Amino acid sequence: MIVDIINKKRLGQELSYKELDTFFNGYLEGRVKDYQMSSLLMAICINGMTEEEVFSLTKIFIDSGDRLDLSFIDDVVVDKHSTGGVGDKTTLIIAPIVASLGIPILKMSGRGLGYTGGTIDKLESIPGYRIDLSDEEVMKQVQNIDIVITGQTASLAPMDKQIYALRDVTGTVSSVPLIAVSIMSKKIAGGADKILIDVKVGNGALLQTIEEAEELSQLMKKIGAIYQKEVQTMISDMNTPLGYCIGNSLEVMEAIRILKGEEMGNNLTKLCIDLSTELVCMAKGVLPSDAQDMVMESLRSGAAYQKFVELVKAQHGDLSKISVSRKTKIMKANTTGTIQEISAIKLGELSVSLGAGRTAKEDSIDYGVGIELLKQVGDKVKKGEGIAKIYYSKPVRLQNFNDIFLIK
């Protein structure tokens, strides 16, 4: 009985492959209801999973769909993934850099999860951009231009698509085993040879401690080993938002400025350079210093930006039509001093309340809203000076937002 499986997990007991299979495939086939799945997910969040359960569930997720066979591509195909953060538009920057260096990158991205944004939502802010390529289109495009960023194709880990949307709205996102299963099932099904995962830690991330980030990294490497995939991880900070912009169109526009080499010094650019360097090392087996030189040259020469333009064109997007809301308000400093902290989680929550993310599965996104930071941590400000610009479409009450910035 379905309820017995929920009870077993509630009591902290290990579920067998057969029990997990019955439950999860029952959900996909409509026999297990949303409320029963939500209950099991919450029990997993609270009681965790054994490694054996994680390996079983990953297999169930992978087997729920097809696996792409990229063996017809001679080069090493790479993939990257982030566990998600606020203002995290790294994929939009890293994928074109790497592809501009002749390294095929096939990225199937997801939607926002909780207060963390999703690459697919960001790309959909480019009018016309197709995020629903078929397996055949994905394979053709990666062969032709070395780069694809699309949504999970319908046939790839469909189980994850369903569960991901449910986790987003049931408070069940921050679970190390569920994150490991979700990410690795997609990565294995996606067919890349080598996978780099950016594991984020901090108040704006799904994980709050380094210990959890290390546990997740180890677990994902173990899953990769079962499927003969090289998995590397990089743990990075998510207490402060990445870059200056949060919100879908705003983030695409910021990524373009970085790809053009216009914003080289901030935390976002530095992280993108580090992650791209690691991917180049993995794919080409070169020294980190040589890989970094190649990455910097791609940004300096405009090759990374050209590759992004090529990607958007191939997927029918029109960059000239991207837009942000015309209604804006400036948020002002409530005291004089130096900015000590900018809370990623509070900015993430604010962006969701503006309409840049979802609070229910069926919610639609307002692509033009968001927040542009006018100052960064370490900047001095005077009382009344503008510290952030809010792009909104429905009324906002700015006096609630003073606790986002710690100024002393």
Ligand code: URA
């Ligand atoms: N990214 C994913 O793909 N899945 C998760 O569960 C969390 C981040």
